[in-house]
Amino acid sequence: xxxxxxxxxxxxxxxxxxxxxxxxxxxxxxxxxxxxxxxxxxxxxxxxxxxxxxxxxxxxxxxxxxxxxxxxxxxxxxxxxxxxxxxxxxxxxxxxxxxxxxxxxxxxxxxxxxxxxxxxxxxxxxxxxxxxxxxxxxxxxxxxxxxxxxxxxxxxxxxxxxxxxxxxxxxxxxxxxxxxxxxxxxxxxxxxxxxxxxxxxxxxxxxxxxxxxxxxxxxxxxxxxxxxxxxxxxxxxxxxxxxxxxxxxxxxxxxxxxxxxxxxxxxxxxxxxxxxxxxxxxxxxxxxxxxxxxxxxxxxxxxxxxxxxxxxxxxxxxxxxxxxxxxxxxxxxxxxxxxxxxxxxxxxxxxxxxxxxxxxxxxxxxxxxxxxxxxxxxxxxxxxxxxxxxxxxxxxxxxxxxxxxxxxxxx
Numbered sequence: 001x002x003x004x005x006x007x008x009x010x011x012x013x014x015x016x017x018x019x020x021x022x023x024x025x026x027x028x029x030x031x032x033x034x035x036x037x038x039x040x041x042x043x044x045x046x047x048x049x050x051x052x053x054x055x056x057x058x059x060x061x062x063x064x065x066x067x068x069x070x071x072x073x074x075x076x077x078x079x080x081x082x083x084x085x086x087x088x089x090x091x092x093x094x095x096x097x098x099x100x101x102x103x104x105x106x107x108x109x110x111x112x113x114x115x116x117x118x119x120x121x122x123x124x125x126x127x128x129x130x131x132x133x134x135x136x137x138x139x140x141x142x143x144x145x146x147x148x149x150x151x152x153x154x155x156x157x158x159x160x161x162x163x164x165x166x167x168x169x170x171x172x173x174x175x176x177x178x179x180x181x182x183x184x185x186x187x188x189x190x191x192x193x194x195x196x197x198x199x200x201x202x203x204x205x206x207x208x209x210x211x212x213x214x215x216x217x218x219x220x221x222x223x224x225x226x227x228x229x230x231x232x233x234x235x236x237x238x239x240x241x242x243x244x245x246x247x248x249x250x251x252x253x254x255x256x257x258x259x260x261x262x263x264x265x266x267x268x269x270x271x272x273x274x275x276x277x278x279x280x281x282x283x284x285x286x287x288x289x290x291x292x293x294x295x296x297x298x299x300x301x302x303x304x305x306x307x308x309x310x311x312x313x314x315x316x317x318x319x320x321x322x323x324x325x326x327x328x329x330x331x332x333x334x335x336x337x338x339x340x341x342x343x344x345x346x347x348x349x350x351x352x353x354x355x356x357x358x359x360x361x362x363x364x365x366x367x368x369x370x371x372x373x374x375x376x377x378x379x380x381x382x383x384x385x386x387x388x389x390x391x392x393x394x395x396x397x398x399x400x401x402x403x404x405x406x407x408x409x410x411x
Contacts, residue, residue: 006174006257007246008350008405010090010239012082012188014063015344016054016232016334020085023057024344025351028359029381033216033333035230039194046196048203052215053194054232054335071132072145073110074192078235078340079142080149083186087150090184090239093249099183101154102146103173104237105165107339107395108193109139115195142190146237154182160339162395163303165189166236167342167403171260173240183245188237189343199231205270209306217363219336221304221329222311222377224366229305232335236344255350258388258406259292261285265398272310273398276317282400283321283390290404292388294322297404299358299378301349301391304329305336314392315375326376332362342393342401349389349405358382 011021016034018024027034039053060077061069063084069077113136120128135141140158147156155176159168166189173185202208209218209228220226246253263281267273287294300318304311304327318325330348337344352358358378367377388406395401 004178005243006177006240007243007253008238008255008257009241009246009251009253010086011254011347011350012085012089013234013236013344013347014056014058014060014078014081015234015236016057019058021347028330028333028348029357031360031362033362034232035215035218035335037215040196040199043196048196048199051199052212052218052230054230055194056234073113073136075106075110075190076136076142076145078192079104079190079237080145082188082235082237083146083149086186086237086239091251093184093251095184097151097153099154100150100152101156101176101182101185102143102152103157103159103169103185103187104143104146105159105161105169105189105339105343106139106142106191107160107162107165108191110137110141111193111195111198113137115197146186150186152186161399162397163336163338164342164393164395164399164401165339167346167391167393167401168262170238170240170257170343170346170403171262171401174257174260177240177242184239184241186237187240188235189340190235191338191340192233193338194231194233202231207307219306219332220363221302221306221332221361222367222375223364226306226308226311228307229331230335232337234337234344235340236347238347238350253408255353256406256408257403259286259288259290259404261289261402263400265400267398270396272313272394276313276320278398278400279314279317279392279394280320282402283317283392286390286402286404290388290406292404297322297388297390298386299326299328299389301345301389302327302329303392303394305331314394319374324374324376326358326378328358328378329361330359345391345393346403346405349391349403352389353386353405353407356383356385358384358386
């Protein structure tokens with residue numbers, strides 16, 4: 001049975017490392033950090049210490065017409081900016097609107113709007129609350145806005161699966177194309193949730209990095225002294241297309257989305273399953289979908305948030321599937337973009353295949369995920385052909401997504 005090939009024809013991003021794909025990629029390869037201090041003005045008033053975070057390298061509102069920007073939550077602004085870059089990168093394809101869909105994941109949605117308008121309500125009463133509050137806070141708004149912007153009538157989808165949301169949106173997009181429901185899907189993730197309540201909640205859960213003296217070294221995936229993740233924000237979007245449709249219009253193919261695996265732990269709302277069965281299942285499903293044996297994977301783009309428990313669980317799962325494996329952990333430079341994390345890391349996987357390079361992992365002075373784990377964590381960029389890259393995204397709720405990206409003819 002013929003299996004529709006899904007290709008990547010456009011990329012767009014706005015991240016803590018850069019205002020677009022090129023600047024983000026260059027900064028990542030150079031080993032730079034997007035983590036800064038002082039990202040939460042007024043933190044003292046709610047009893048929080050100075051907050052570290054990966055704020056976007058440029059204000060997404062400045063990339064949109066001023067009137068429109070004021071009517072959007074910051075997470076929506078970021079998604080529209082990334083989508084515009086991706087659509088232009090794909091050559092602004094002509095496509096039947098009924099064959100074009102959008103899928104944009106988010107973990108939290110318009111929480112900044114929700115909190116702001118709640119403050120207005122309490123201070124000034126209901127008549128001062130913006131009439132645009134609901135469309136600015138609803139999680140599906142980013143996908144809907146992109147659907148409206150590009151006339152995507154084949155469906156608009158919003159996976160809300162914590163830290164795996166963006167990767168799940170990309171997996172869903174590939175399914176839509178393979179099922180014959182769309183020729184093109186604009187897919188990715190977005191998040192802008194560096195707020196007092198999210199910081200306080202994660203602090204109480206002891207999930208945030210305690211290495212706050214030097215922001216650039218706060219995020220330490222796989223390091224022996226890792227202590228938690230760093231909150232970040234941004235968006236990444238890619239244009240996925242059937243190879244047949246891309247070929248018919250002479251599009252440039254950047255990579256192939258060859259396989260996607262989704263699995264659930266069914267174990268705990270925040271902790272990964274001790275035996276890693278959900279993560280193992282997602283990786284194996286992605287490999288099966290791509291038609292690749294484990295040894296064909298050139299490197300793994302690890303979820304690796306820098307938490308004491310999470311990194312060990314993922315390392316064990318990788319070991320079960322791959323044995324010895326070469327990995328990189330972009331969150332050391334980017335921080336954790338929550339619902340956008342899986343999308344930006346899938347985008348990084350595409351660039352790794354396209355350019356033949358493994359980005360470095362920052363802040364790994366001494367590895368520490370256990371003596372029985374055999375990981376080759378890349379700490380300096382490696383220029384070596386990348387036949388296939390597997391990218392992991394694992395979220396609260398035990399939601400696991402793995403994606404396999406290859407070059408043409410590699411799977």
